[in-house]
Amino acid sequence: MLSTAESTRASGSSEANEPSEPSRPSRARKSAQDTRVASSVSIALTGSGGSGVMTAGQMLLDAAARGGFQGMMTRSLGPQIRGGEAEAFLRLSASEVTCPGDGVDILIAFDWTSTERFAGEISLKPSSLVLADPELGPAPAMITGSGARRIDLPLKALLAGIPDGRPNMVGLGILAGLIGLPEDSVLAVLNRMLKRKGAEALAASTAGIQAGYAAAADMPADFRLTAAKQAASRWNISGNEAIGVGALRGGVRFVAAYPITPATEILEWLAPNLEHLGGELVQAEDELASINMAVGGSFGGLATLTATSGPGLALMIETLGLSVASETPLVVVNVQRGGPSTGIPTKSEQSDLNIAVYGLHGDAPHIVTATNSVADCVFTAQWSVYLAEALQSPAIVLTDQLLGQTRAIIEAPEGASFVARREVAEGDLENYLRYAVTESGVSPMAIPGTPGGEYVADGLEHTPRGRPSSQAEDHLTQLDKRNRKLELFDYGKHWADIEGDGEIAVVTWGSCTGPAREARVRAEAAGLKVKLISLRLLAPMQTARFEKALKGVKKVLVVEQSHSQQFYHYLRAHYDLPKDVKVLSRPGPLPIRPAHIYERLADWS
Amino acid sequence: MTAMEQAVGAGLQPKDYKSDYKPIWCPGCGDYSVLTSITKALSVLGVARENAAVVSGIGCSSRIPAYTSLYGFHGVHGRALALATGLKIARPDLTVLVTGGDGDGFSIGGNHFLHACRRNVDLTYIVMDNQVYGMTKGQASPTTASEWEGSKLTPHGTGVSPFQPLAVALAAGANFIARGYAGDPNGVARLIVEGVQHPGFSFIQVLSQCVTYRAEQREWRSRVRPSAKEPTANAARASRRILDDDGFTTGIFYLGSRPPYQPVTATDRTLADIEQRFVI
Known part of the structure; x- marks a missing residue:
């Protein structure tokens, strides 16, 4: 068993050390392409902060939702406060989208310098379309080396005659046109967004979008999507907002807050909404204060929450121990980012598993849960409030930047029956x-x-x-x-999400669950039976349940976004795994895409 | 003291606010009399036991909650003010006292002290200042004189100017600033009564001698004197009095009129209303 682990560890590391996506052997991309089951389009918009890529991406997602599609948009940013580089990464489909796609089908680059900074996150292939203004100069190697199709985007000409016309609106029009989104869906979103900005702004943006549509008419039509009838009630929500909704559904009425990227949106969303429900949010002077305020509020009888990221969690650890010892219920949401130390505040990683499970001094049993999709942020936050209150214990909810700052179209979450009852x-x-x-x-x-x-x-x-x-x-x-x-x-069935059956199991957690779900479906389509086990309850460990879930499983692929394979070691420490174990691990912000997982599964069969 | 003694007769007696749990303090410790002052003050205020809470951090004086018959929280070192802030905001109906020492409040908890003063939540913070870390057996605290050589940790003295609690409290925005002396339990009780009654954040420094590690503090009795002046609402005047003082004048130095922290809250929406904005 040890030798298997050692050898797979080495292969996991080699993957993590690869310089960037485009230089990967083409085999992975090819196999992923061949087995694509969902008809989806992945779109990246890159530019400097202020170029409006996030706005255009957001509007495209909103318009797609109105036009009968599902989808999600992740955000990737440089470290700058304003400006710097920004990437909106969308994936749109007529059916459910659980994760970002393998590669980028359409890239609109508003400048090359910003685009190059996402070289490790943007995977292009020969079928991809890359649109950029020829005035930007020669394209970088990440574009030319990919063999992607290139289309010139003469922005000056396209914006001629449009006073105050914005390039991002042209980009939005082109993208909407390329995927076959009806123009009125886009204009409806625009109207709603700009209704207070006046007629001139509206006219300029409308003209920009229409110019984009006109330009798209002459472009390749192979990324057109067919709309489908969607569920009656759908939401457009980010993972961080979904945490807020789950917290309120669970009964949280007191929140202590200290801002930190990428958790701040949870707190900013809760502030006005708690107020309307008769609750309180107080801004603390630091995380030491915020968690102690939370303990005080909970001692006073209210279901209580605070949200933070790695550095803040590190500061809160002592008081988490106080919460354990004094049996004061408390929920701490940790939106993980790259660590250690300040790390990469704006990008995702699953490297706070160890501190969440093992970080407390003394023998300090507590609850650790993990969200595994944007929609699940609602459920897991609510369930965690329920568990913390029922067990008079701290519950650490692990989510991450990828889920937290992704905006997704989801089916309206059912109201789970878990409500805080102390x-x-x-x-x-x-x-x-x-x-x-x-x-x-x-x-x-x-x-x-x-x-x-x-x-x-x-x-x-x-x-x-x-x-x-x-x-x-x-x-x-x-x-x-x-x-x-x-x-x-009795934690019931919610301790894990288990899907499918087979002798091979993918065991994963958190935001790696989305790509693992898709890889499992692809494998099934290719005749390979695979079981997915995504742990929602990371502590206390569910030994008997895990053993039952692994019954009949002969091979396990562990998937996680951590350099030191924290999840793999956690599984080894607490659960009996079969002899044949492989690990797919890479640190953030290198993405783990469905193709990476599928390739490992296919190699095994 | 007559008014106070009359009031005591009205409801619960001071002893009713004490628990039967024996303090861990050394004989002669000033904290015994501060405990007495707290129970007297509560008796005067006529607070029902279940409606008061004492919150503390870590240190000799932070052991006080267990010696009362009230709700209490003995939390982690330095964070009592933060915990009490959460409690008071969540439960504005409670009378919340915060107790602790100079190390807990001004060193590890210094940042929370500043922000509690400026946040002005309606709390009463009683710091038993003995200018030493007693629980860890005698190290210099933020209020220790720079030349004190009594600790193995700083054999040549700290060489650092002592922290000025009252001046800092005033600069940071505390709404009620007073000093008492543990050798005068009735005086301290009066300060606590006034502190609790005064809206916003009330800070009371109590000189509370450590006879074990700072035996020379027994002499405080001869140095302490009550202020001859009426409390002022003028911050500039209060500042002069505090800065000119040698640290042994007792009484109320400042009575501010800043309104206490008031969270905005209403019950004017349902969760369903709130969720509606996500619907496509």
Whole structure:
């Protein structure tokens, strides 16, 4: 087993070390292309910040949603506060889109310098279309070396006669035309967006879009999509907003906030919306304060949340231990970004698994959950609030930049029945014991204001009464109790998403689940039976359930976006894996695409 | 003190706010009398036990919550003000006291002290200042004189100017600033009563001697004197009084009129209304 792991580790690393997507052997791209099952188009818009690529991408997604399509848009940014490089990456389809596509079908580049900075994230192929103004000068190697078809985009000529015409609107018109989106869908989105900006701005943008449509009429028609009837109720939402919705559905009414990329949008979305629901959000002076404010609010009886990213989570760790010891429920959402240290704040990685699961000092059992799609951000956030409250425990929700800042068209999420219900102590509380040793391990919690329930929550080890104690017996009793409440709880089917069946299983988590889902479907179409296991509950470990899920599985492909293979080592530490294990791992922001996963699966058969 | 003693007779007695749990403090520690002052003040205020909470961090004086019969939170080092801020914003109906020492409040918790002063949440923060880390057995704290050589950690003294709690509190925007002395428990109780009654963030520094690591503080008794002046609402005047003082004048130095932190909230939408904006 060890030798298998060693050898696959080496192959995983070699993949991670490849310089950039276009220089990869063409085999992977070819096989992915051949087995494409979803009729989808992947579109990248690159430019400097301020060139309007995000606006154009956003409008295209909105228009596509109105025009009978599904899709998503991820955002990739340079480190600059304003300006710098920006990439909007869309994937549109008539059917469900669970992840960004393998490569880029259509690239509109508004300048080469910005575009080149995404060389590792943009994979072009000979069938791709690259549109750029000839005035930008010679194209970089990432374009010329890809063999992609080139189309000149003479922006000056296209914008002639349009006062204040914007290149991004021409780009939007071209893209909409290339995929066959009805012009009125795009203009409807434009009208709604610019209704307050006045007639001139509207006319300029309308003319730009129409010029784009006219130009697209002469371009290749092989990326046209056919619209389909879509579900009656669909949402257009980002993963970070979806976390906010899930939190509110779960009953969160107190939030303490300190801004950090890429988690800030959760907090900014919650601020006004909590206010309307009678809740409170307070901006703290730092993450040490935000998590302690959250503990205070929860002690006061409200379901409570804070959101952060890696560096903030590192600062919060001590108080997460306080939450464990004092049994004060709390949800901490960690929108992962590249680490360690400040790392890559604007780009995604799955490298906070270790700190989330193992980062607390002492024996500190707690809950760690992971979101695995934009839509799942609603569910997992809500479920995590429910678990934290029911178990009087901190719950760390791991999501990441990719999910958080992706905007997707999703079916309106059903209202799951999980609503925060804390077991509180009420009525006759004579001789009340806050940390009473119960069979379930959960002890009724008195909320301030309840007569007779007065107790002191403490980070010191304590007696059932809550009095500080350094005695071995009290320590063991309370350690057992805190562990037992997490171990005995029935997490039901939500501990993992399991799809398909077969002797090969892809075991993954978080944002790698989308590409793994698609790879599984491709494999099935190619006659290869594959099971997908995406863990939603990372702690406490679900040994029996995992064993059952792996029944009949002979080979496991572990997929994760981490350089040190944190998830693989986590699985090795806690679960029995079959002998034949491969690992597909790369650090962020190198994407893991469906083709990468499919290729590994196909190699195995 | 007569008014106070009369008030005590009205509801719960000071002892009713004490728990039966024995403090870990050394005999002669000033914190015993601060505990007494807190219970007297609560008795005067007539607060029901279940409607008050004491929040603390880590250190000798931070052990106070367990010695009361109130709701309390003994959290992590330096973060008591943050925790109490969350509690008070979530539960504005509660009377929230924050207790701790000079190391907890001005060193590890210094940033929270600044922001609690400027945020002006309606809390009363009682710092038992003994100019030493007692729980870790006698190291210099932010308020220790620079030349104090009593610690193995800083054998030549810290060489660092002491932190000026009242001046910092005023500059940072605290709404009520006072100093008391543990040797005068009734005086401290009065300050706590006024601090709780004054809206916004009230800061009370209590000189609370450590007889174990700073035995010379027994002499504070002869140095401490009550202020002869009435409290001022003028920050410039308060600033002069604080900066001119040798640190041993007790009483209220500043009574600000800044309105306390007031979160904006309404219950005017349902979650369904909010979710509607995502619908295509």
